[in-house]
Amino acid sequence: MAGRRVECLWKHHVMEQLKQRDRVQRQAFEEIIHQYNRLLERSDLQVVFSERLQTEKYEHQNRHDLSPGVEGGRSDSLQQEMAQMRIKHQEELTELHKKRGELAQSVIELNNQIQQKDKEIQSNEAKMQEYQHQISHLEGECRDLRNSLADLERANQTLRDEYDALQITFSALEEKLRKTTEDNQELVTRWMAEKAQEANKLNAENEKDTRRRQAKLQKDLAEAAKEPLPIEPDDDIEVLSEDAGKATGETSPSRQTSRTPRRASQPPPAGLLDSISNIFGRRSVNSFGSSPESAEVPSSCADVRVPSTALHVFDAHDGEVNAVRFSPGSRLLATGGMDRRVKLWEVASGRCEPKGALTGSNAGITSIEFDSAGSYLLAASNDFASRIWTVDDFRLRHTLTGHSGKVLSARFLLDYTRIVSGSYDRTLKLWDLRSKVCMKTVFAGSSCNDIVCTEQCVMSGHFDKKIRFWDIRSESNVHELELLGRITSLDLNHDRTELLSCSRDDLVKIIDLRSNAVRQTFNAQGFKCGSDFTRVTFSPDGSYVAAGSADGVLYIWNVLTGKLDKTLDKGHSSAINSVSWSPSGVYVASVGKGSKAVLWSDM
Numbered sequence: 001m002a003g004r005r006v007e008c009l010w011k012h013h014v015m016e017q018l019k020q021r022d023r024v025q026r027q028a029f030e031e032i033i034h035q036y037n038r039l040l041e042r043s044d045l046q047v048v049f050s051e052r053l054q055t056e057k058y059e060h061q062n063r064h065d066l067s068p069g070v071e072g073g074r075s076d077s078l079q080q081e082m083a084q085m086r087i088k089h090q091e092e093l094t095e096l097h098k099k100r101g102e103l104a105q106s107v108i109e110l111n112n113q114i115q116q117k118d119k120e121i122q123s124n125e126a127k128m129q130e131y132q133h134q135i136s137h138l139e140g141e142c143r144d145l146r147n148s149l150a151d152l153e154r155a156n157q158t159l160r161d162e163y164d165a166l167q168i169t170f171s172a173l174e175e176k177l178r179k180t181t182e183d184n185q186e187l188v189t190r191w192m193a194e195k196a197q198e199a200n201k202l203n204a205e206n207e208k209d210t211r212r213r214q215a216k217l218q219k220d221l222a223e224a225a226k227e228p229l230p231i232e233p234d235d236d237i238e239v240l241s242e243d244a245g246k247a248t249g250e251t252s253p254s255r256q257t258s259r260t261p262r263r264a265s266q267p268p269p270a271g272l273l274d275s276i277s278n279i280f281g282r283r284s285v286n287s288f289g290s291s292p293e294s295a296e297v298p299s300s301c302a303d304v305r306v307p308s309t310a311l312h313v314f315d316a317h318d319g320e321v322n323a324v325r326f327s328p329g330s331r332l333l334a335t336g337g338m339d340r341r342v343k344l345w346e347v348a349s350g351r352c353e354p355k356g357a358l359t360g361s362n363a364g365i366t367s368i369e370f371d372s373a374g375s376y377l378l379a380a381s382n383d384f385a386s387r388i389w390t391v392d393d394f395r396l397r398h399t400l401t402g403h404s405g406k407v408l409s410a411r412f413l414l415d416y417t418r419i420v421s422g423s424y425d426r427t428l429k430l431w432d433l434r435s436k437v438c439m440k441t442v443f444a445g446s447s448c449n450d451i452v453c454t455e456q457c458v459m460s461g462h463f464d465k466k467i468r469f470w471d472i473r474s475e476s477n478v479h480e481l482e483l484l485g486r487i488t489s490l491d492l493n494h495d496r497t498e499l500l501s502c503s504r505d506d507l508v509k510i511i512d513l514r515s516n517a518v519r520q521t522f523n524a525q526g527f528k529c530g531s532d533f534t535r536v537t538f539s540p541d542g543s544y545v546a547a548g549s550a551d552g553v554l555y556i557w558n559v560l561t562g563k564l565d566k567t568l569d570k571g572h573s574s575a576i577n578s579v580s581w582s583p584s585g586v587y588v589a590s591v592g593k594g595s596k597a598v599l600w601s602d603m
Contacts, residue, residue, distance in 0.1 A: 025114075320592075322365055324580045351599070366533065367379065388400075414453065428470070448461070
């Protein structure tokens with residue numbers, strides 16, 4: 001039915017167009033044709049009139065010949081009249097011939113126009129047929145598109161239903177996660193409270209036991225005082241005699257001094273400390289009663305040697321090497337690469353001998369750090385986790401997972417019971433190694449490429465060209481410093497008063513942490529930062545800065561003069577990823593995109 005209607009419509013349209021064409025062209029030329037017919041009629045009349053004049057002339061001449069004398073005078077006047085009429089008729093005939101020629105030219109032009117219009121009509125008919133074919137083709141495509149649209153609508157409805165079902169499932173799982181998190185927090189709180197109660201009970205039992213033993217000793221001493229016996233002076237007996245003095249009511253300064261350290265030597269229970277300490281605010285006390293950061297900060301190195309020679313070039317890993325770090329005693333060198341291993345090398349006599357490998361990572365290593373004693377090694381990796389090994393037995397102790405992107409940097413905080421990690425997922429996480437849980441997650445807003453820590457502050461370098469300063473106690477971002485390029489590396493000097501940064505604008509800068517301003521900027525012709533994770537380092541005394549370039553050259557600047565001190569180019573054939581200066585100041589180690597590691601010194 002639809003096809004018939006379409007066919008009737010276009011036929012009716014063609015008929016209307018033909019009628020319209022007839023009306024337009026007929027009205028345009030109807031007057032011309034009428035005038036042309038009138039001219040033809042007048043031309044025929046003129047011919048008839050001319051013939052008639054010729055006939056009359058002939059008859060008149062015949063009459064003149066017959067009667068020349070009688071009609072002589074009248075013939076002259078008639079001849080003049082005939083001459084005038086002949087001239088007039090000749091003029092009219094000339095005008096008629098002229099108009100006839102013009103009309104003939106008009107007819108020719110009109111015929112040409114008619115032929116042109118006929119050609120246009122034929123062309124339009126061909127176009128109409130072509131358009132009709134296009135219309136038929138487009139109608140077929142419209143039907144196909146309608147069918148496709150119906151299929152897509154059905155598929156969309158199916159997907160919408162699935163999305164609604166998944167959304168309901170997600171909401172249920174999210175609610176379940178929230179309840180589980182609340183239960184976990186409640187269990188942790190209860191567990192900490194129970195540990196505190198157990199610690200209080202243990203302290204109370206210790207006090208009771210101490211009082212019970214003291215009462216027994218007093219009783220024994222009182223009985224022994226009634227029966228004096230010769231006894232040799234001894235340390236243990238001296239303590240007993242002092243306690244006996246208390247039983248008899250005497251006061252002894254030596255007894256007081258002996259009891260005081262006895263109580264002070266008992267450390268508070270670990271559970272009690274866990275329950276009352278704020279993980280962001282207080283520093284824990286180590287087993288020697290001193291703050292751990294006093295043990296962590298090494299003494300200033302008085303003998304820093306500027307390297308000039310590549311002592312040992314060796315294959316460190318199977319593939320690219322991303323990280324390198326000396327142990328606090330400079331005896332060990334750790335390297336981490338894309339082969340998912342951390343390797344330990346013993347540095348002796350200008351060479352690096354393999355000591356062992358730390359395994360357990362499922363992806364490439366991105367950063368390495370030792371604790372202050374060199375007993376533990378912390379490494380971040382691309383498998384979204386950070387791991388801690390013991391150096392002596394190469395055993396994996398902790399695996400900290402929770403990031404949703406590769407972990408690019410992980411550092412010990414100064415109490416060494418917590419670490420902070422920065423990830424490609426734009427978050428920083430604070431981990432407690434005693435409970436092995438994430439205590440806090442901070443959204444930084446940009447991928448974190450490197451982290452350093454002071455006593456009260458965590459500094460992070462980000463992909464958005466900003467260095468962010470986080471207050472550990474208030475858990476907030478207290479300051480931001482924006483540079484001209486993406487931050488690739490951060491390092492602190494020995495006094496923790498200056499921050500070293502490297503960025504993708506090929507500049508190495510020193511930032512004064514007391515004024516939060518850039519104090520010095522280092523650059524050199526040919527120096528180019530090779531990647532978003534290129535690590536640079538201070539010398540142990542903070543007098544020099546070492547950085548590796550994309551062309552495999554090691555650059556060393558003098559901080560005091562602000563000038564380039566040395567360039568070392570006989571070690572690497574590819575871009576340098578990381579540089580580490582030994583705490584002893586004797587060696588500098590560098591690793592690059594190749595599998596090579598280089599040990600530098602001035603020997």
